[in-house]
Amino acid sequence: MSISEILSRLKNGNQKFAHDKLSGHNKNSMRRKELVDGQNPFAIVLSCADSRVVPELIFDTGIGELFVIRVAGNVANTSTIASIEYAVAHLGTKVIVVLSHQNCGAVTAAVKGGDNDYNLNHLLAHITPAICSSGDNATVDDISKKNAKLTVLNLTTRSSIIAAAVISGKLEILPAYYYLESGLVDFL
Numbered sequence: 001m002s003i004s005e006i007l008s009r010l011k012n013g014n015q016k017f018a019h020d021k022l023s024g025h026n027k028n029s030m031r032r033k034e035l036v037d038g039q040n041p042f043a044i045v046l047s048c049a050d051s052r053v054v055p056e057l058i059f060d061t062g063i064g065e066l067f068v069i070r071v072a073g074n075v076a077n078t079s080t081i082a083s084i085e086y087a088v089a090h091l092g093t094k095v096i097v098v099l100s101h102q103n104c105g106a107v108t109a110a111v112k113g114g115d116n117d118y119n120l121n122h123l124l125a126h127i128t129p130a131i132c133s134s135g136d137n138a139t140v141d142d143i144s145k146k147n148a149k150l151t152v153l154n155l156t157t158r159s160s161i162i163a164a165a166v167i168s169g170k171l172e173i174l175p176a177y178y179y180l181e182s183g184l185v186d187f188l
């Protein structure tokens with residue numbers, strides 16, 4: 001699939017999900033057997049870990065179609081970047097979606113601030129630039145969208161593999177925002 005075909009596939013899949021028309025394809029024993037010796041996912045999704053945000057369902061995909069990395073706040077850190085680099089360099093995946101969402105608990109915690117102990121402090125520090133570059137009246141949802149956009153930038157500034165793929169036209173990275181109730185994804 002070309003990049004534009006992949007984007008159409010994601011958008012069409014999301015429409016099916018939002019309208020309760022999931023296809024249920026590529027989820028059976030035959031599909032598992034086909035993929036034993038390799039994978040060829042058409043898109044990478046860097047998503048929040050939130051249980052309400054399930055990329056494979058949101059885009060109506062089955063086994064082996066999405067390379068999904070989930071971390072609270074969908075942040076670009078060393079581990080998520082390295083995982084994405086694998087899919088770009090070794091699987092030839094052409095599209096990355098950074099999927100933020102409505103009512104994100106990680107962004108809410110980052111906005112609230114304070115001491116959340118070592119591990120969570122470290123994770124939430126990745127969201128601080130989005131807070132700082134948003135206006136005083138910005139909502140948590142505004143900051144989530146900004147965070148997705150800054151994460152897209154981080155992926156290219158912090159990874160020569162990802163940057164080279166973008167520059168050569170082999171890879172496109174898109175920030176996106178998911179609405180919990182409608183099930184729809186806005187590409188930002």
Ligand SMILES: [Zn+2]
Pocket residue numbers: 048049050072073074101103104105106107
């Ligand atoms: Zn979240």
